[in-house]
Amino acid sequence: MEEQALSDIKVLDLSWHIAAPYCTKLLADYGADVIKVERPGDGDLTRHMGPFFKDDPHPEKSGLFLHLNTNKKSITLNIKSDWGKKVIKELVQDVDILVESFRPGVMQRLGLDYETLQQINSGLVMTSISNFGQTGPYRDFKASDLIIYGMGGSMNTCGLPDREPTKKALTAVLFSTGSMAALATMLALYAAKTQEVGQHVDFSLFEAQMVSIDRRMSDLLAYAYNNEITPKEDPRDLYAFPYGIQPCADGHWELSGIGALWPGVGKMMGMPELIDDPRFNTIIAQLQPGHREEFYAIFIPWSFEHTKMECVKLGQEAGILCGPLYNMEELLNDPHFQARGFWAEIDHPVTGKLTYPGRPIHAEMMRWVIRRPAPLMGEHNEEIYCGRLGYTREDLIKLKQARII
Amino acid sequence: MARLPLEGIRIIDLTVIWAGPYATMFLADWGAEVIRVENRQHFQLFTRGVMINPPEELIKERVGYACNKKPGHKPEVAHNTFVIFNAHARNKLSMTANLRTPEGLDIFKRLIKVSDVFVESNSPRVKEHLGITWEVLKEVNPKLIMLSMPGFGDTGPYKYYRALGAHQEGFGGHTYLRGYVDEDPTTTTTVYHTDEVAGISGALAVMMALYKRQRTGEGQYIDMAQVESSIPQMAQGVMDYTMNGRITEKMGNRDYHGAIQGSYRCKDVRGRWVPGVQGEPPQEIVDSWVNITITESDWPAFCRALGNPEWSRDPKFADHLSRLKHHDEMDKHIEQWTRQHDNYEVMHILQREGVPAGVVMDEQDAYADPHLRARGFFNELTHADCGTHLYPGLPFKMSNTPNSLRRPPVRLGEHNEYVYKEVIGVSDEKYQSLKDKGHIGTDYVPQEP
Numbered sequence: 074m075e076e077q078a079l080s081d082i083k084v085l086d087l088s089w090h091i092a093a094p095y096c097t098k099l100l101a102d103y104g105a106d107v108i109k110v111e112r113p114g115d116g117d118l119t120r121h122m123g124p125f126f127k128d129d130p131h132p133e134k135s136g137l138f139l140h141l142n143t144n145k146k147s148i149t150l151n152i153k154s155d156w157g158k159k160v161i162k163e164l165v166q167d168v169d170i171l172v173e174s175f176r177p178g179v180m181q182r183l184g185l186d187y188e189t190l191q192q193i194n195s196g197l198v199m200t201s202i203s204n205f206g207q208t209g210p211y212r213d214f215k216a217s218d219l220i221i222y223g224m225g226g227s228m229n230t231c232g233l234p235d236r237e238p239t240k241k242a243l244t245a246v247l248f249s250t251g252s253m254a255a256l257a258t259m260l261a262l263y264a265a266k267t268q269e270v271g272q273h274v275d276f277s278l279f280e281a282q283m284v285s286i287d288r289r290m291s292d293l294l295a296y297a298y299n300n301e302i303t304p305k306e307d308p309r310d311l312y313a314f315p316y317g318i319q320p321c322a323d324g325h326w327e328l329s330g331i332g333a334l335w336p337g338v339g340k341m342m343g344m345p346e347l348i349d350d351p352r353f354n355t356i357i358a359q360l361q362p363g364h365r366e367e368f369y370a371i372f373i374p375w376s377f378e379h380t381k382m383e384c385v386k387l388g389q390e391a392g393i394l395c396g397p398l399y400n401m402e403e404l405l406n407d408p409h410f411q412a413r414g415f416w417a418e419i420d421h422p423v424t425g426k427l428t429y430p431g432r433p434i435h436a437e438m439m440r441w442v443i444r445r446p447a448p449l450m451g452e453h454n455e456e457i458y459c460g461r462l463g464y465t466r467e468d469l470i471k472l473k474q475a476r477i478i
Numbered sequence: 479m480a481r482l483p484l485e486g487i488r489i490i491d492l493t494v495i496w497a498g499p500y501a502t503m504f505l506a507d508w509g510a511e512v513i514r515v516e517n518r519q520h521f522q523l524f525t526r527g528v529m530i531n532p533p534e535e536l537i538k539e540r541v542g543y544a545c546n547k548k549p550g551h552k553p554e555v556a557h558n559t560f561v562i563f564n565a566h567a568r569n570k571l572s573m574t575a576n577l578r579t580p581e582g583l584d585i586f587k588r589l590i591k592v593s594d595v596f597v598e599s600n601s602p603r604v605k606e607h608l609g610i611t612w613e614v615l616k617e618v619n620p621k622l623i624m625l626s627m628p629g630f631g632d633t634g635p636y637k638y639y640r641a642l643g644a645h646q647e648g649f650g651g652h653t654y655l656r657g658y659v660d661e662d663p664t665t666t667t668t669v670y671h672t673d674e675v676a677g678i679s680g681a682l683a684v685m686m687a688l689y690k691r692q693r694t695g696e697g698q699y700i701d702m703a704q705v706e707s708s709i710p711q712m713a714q715g716v717m718d719y720t721m722n723g724r725i726t727e728k729m730g731n732r733d734y735h736g737a738i739q740g741s742y743r744c745k746d747v748r749g750r751w752v753p754g755v756q757g758e759p760p761q762e763i764v765d766s767w768v769n770i771t772i773t774e775s776d777w778p779a780f781c782r783a784l785g786n787p788e789w790s791r792d793p794k795f796a797d798h799l800s801r802l803k804h805h806d807e808m809d810k811h812i813e814q815w816t817r818q819h820d821n822y823e824v825m826h827i828l829q830r831e832g833v834p835a836g837v838v839m840d841e842q843d844a845y846a847d848p849h850l851r852a853r854g855f856f857n858e859l860t861h862a863d864c865g866t867h868l869y870p871g872l873p874f875k876m877s878n879t880p881n882s883l884r885r886p887p888v889r890l891g892e893h894n895e896y897v898y899k900e901v902i903g904v905s906d907e908k909y910q911s912l913k914d915k916g917h918i919g920t921d922y923v924p925q926e927p
Contacts, residue, residue, distance in 0.1 A: 223741065241652070262689065268483075281873045293565075
């Protein structure tokens with residue numbers, strides 16, 4: 074079997090919740106050996122967050138946890154205990170990367186700050202993932218997916234002008250910032266391996282959103298250039314058409330047929346006479362009062378005669394940029410992603426086989442492989458403590474009684 | 479102190495619109511020599527604007543799509559001042575060649591031969607049509623890493639589908655889950671998630687391949703479908719369907735995981751003065767908002783921060799389940815309080831008590847924000863057609879490699895001399911002849927749309 078991209082990389086993962094574990098999931102799924110450290114008792118917070126298998130809120134049945142922790146090994150450890158700190162230092166000797174997402178200052182208080190750990194392992198890459206970074210006035214602020222998006226992202230421009238701004242779906246922002254943390258970690262790892270230098274990466278979810286390309290970065294720059302704030306706007310009022318979400322026979326679809334794409338609109342609708350219609354055939358013509366209403370009076374009835382996938386197929390054939398508004402069932406059943414082998418079927422001792430989202434990046438030579446499902450809590454205590462660090466089973470019993478593992 | 483991680487790595491960049499250029503932005507930021515190969519004979523819609531020499535009406539129309547409008551709009555350089563392009567084009571180089579001619583193609587292959595990575599984000603038809611597929615290029619440079627990141631990947635029934643982030647997000651199930659619960663989906667925002675994710679994922683893919691190459695010496699081909707990179711980020715929705723057969727529905731600003739949460743209106747504000755930004759500050763009154771998330775354990779601190787108001791002692795709000803049940807009513811109480819304060823004030827009052835709260839930051843807030851200033855987030859760059867401005871900077875820091883923005887957003891063909899003469903070693907005569915044939919230049923050749 075082709076070796077994975079990160080097969081020789083070892084990661085010590087002290088992270089929890091969503092963003093940082095998604096970072097280490099990406100590393101684990103592309104081959105890294107990741108040891109996840111969970112606090113004894115409750116374990117990672119996401120073990121207690123839904124959705125749950127058969128709606129049973131059990132710490133081994135969280136779909137979110139199962140997804141975020143594939144390919145990782147789990148040990149339980151109270152890292153605040155003296156023995157816990159000692160074990161972390163022992164594990165650090167033999168890893169390439171340490172990822173943590175405690176509140177800033179916690180690692181220092183535990184005596185596990187980068188300066189200390191670097192003395193144990195000079196080439197260590199340590200990625201500290203926090204809401205607002207390790208320095209600055211908001212360092213200790215608490216946050217959520219919504220708050221990170223509102224402060225960092227372009228939420229201020231999302232929504233209708235006279236209403237509250239709107240967020241992205243689910244916890245999308247925590248996932249995308251987590252994937253950027255994996256990128257930051259890989260850049261630091263590359264430096265570490267090519268220049269023999271360790272790195273401490275200060276990763277802030279807030280700043281990660283500040284550079285989000287759609288559309289915070291350009292809104293910021295538009296402000297710097299022109300001193301104008303981008304307002305919330307009603308997507309139905311955008312300057313050119315056809316653009317945006319449209320109703321159709323069985324739901325909604327979304328298209329962009331603006332500018333140079335215009336001739337494709339007439340083709341898509343089977344109305345070639347539209348192509349040269351002077352009311353619509355240039356952006357300037359489209360901007361004239363009343364033309365939008367006249368166009369949609371033709372377009373909407375056409376759209377309602379077709380299903381979303383009929384619209385999308387006709388649109389794509391005519392060179393129009395478009396897609397359906399899929400719900401999860403439609404997405405899972407879509408033939409394209411099935412044909413590409415996107416979905417992963419993963420067996421797990423408690424839930425059995427389930428379909429999970431698959432690889433974000435497909436490459437034959439650095440494959441995305443599920444070597445093991447998400448770990449049970451402390452599943453690898455014996456393997457890591459006895460097998461890797463040389464403690465005895467008797468030691469483990471004592472530590473368990475002391476609630477250290 | 480260490481060098482930038484990617485110093486010495488050369489990347490050929492044939493990316494378009496947003497996601498692809500965003501991927502190469504990260505690589506350029508961290509030291510790679512990213513050379514954009516652009517075509518004067520083909521104006522790619524949305525990459526450097528919506529049209530060549532756009533008229534005044536269009537430039538004025540939308541802020542986020544705008545060009546630099548000050549001190550005076552210069553349509554002939556609009557492709558160098560398009561805001562969306564200039565946001566990601568820092569630290570990159572640009573050369574021009576018409577790849578639709580054998581001569582242009584030969585130049586392109588000579589570039590590939592002396593480069594480490596090739597990134598493109600076009601529909602697969604483009605690389606097939608131009609004859610720059612992996613099968614061809616791996617013969618030119620066996621150690622090459624090639625990242626193709628079209629919307630739907632290199633295989634499957636939608637291989638040739640073309641889509642922007644908007645349409646990809648629709649396929650990926652995200653759009654269905656966004657927006658107001660009580661409004662029609664046609665009101666859902668035009669700001670999307672997938673460009674961001676695909677750009678980050680593309681850069682991550684290149685880094686993993688580079689890491690593997692420094693170990694094994696092998697190049698490789700990466701087939702990244704932009705939609706696929708974002709689907710794993712909808713995990714709760716996917717897993718609830720595969721575990722329970724349930725179709726997740728949109729929730730507005732509410733929390734999927736059951737905290738009390740919302741976006742609340744605060745006192746209206748007047749434009750604030752921002753140092754470092756040219757011109758007069760805007761003076762219109764604008765609405766302002768704060769986001770608050772209250773988990774079960776945050777409740778006592780939240781009540782304390784508000785001075786334990788009467789309503790908070792209502793038995794309806796006595797426990798978390800009951801609070802969730804009366805979420806709408808709670809929102810009204812919360813907003814009555816936030817309306818009396820500036821949004822920054824609300825954030826500080828709540829954060830002082832340890833309650834998660836944050837302003838909905840507009841661009842003006844961001845440039846004035848004390849935290850971003852203290853962390854040196856904005857960097858000053860001077861661009862020949864736009865002047866000197868503060869640009870959004872680097873999203874993360876490395877302790878042993880201090881870094882900041884180095885080069886301003888690249889103008890079309892700005893580095894033709896360097897790339898032609900120094901990178902691929904073209905003679906002065908040949909350079910002139912390529913210029914005469916229209917390959918080399920700093921503007922677009924007028925063309926039919």
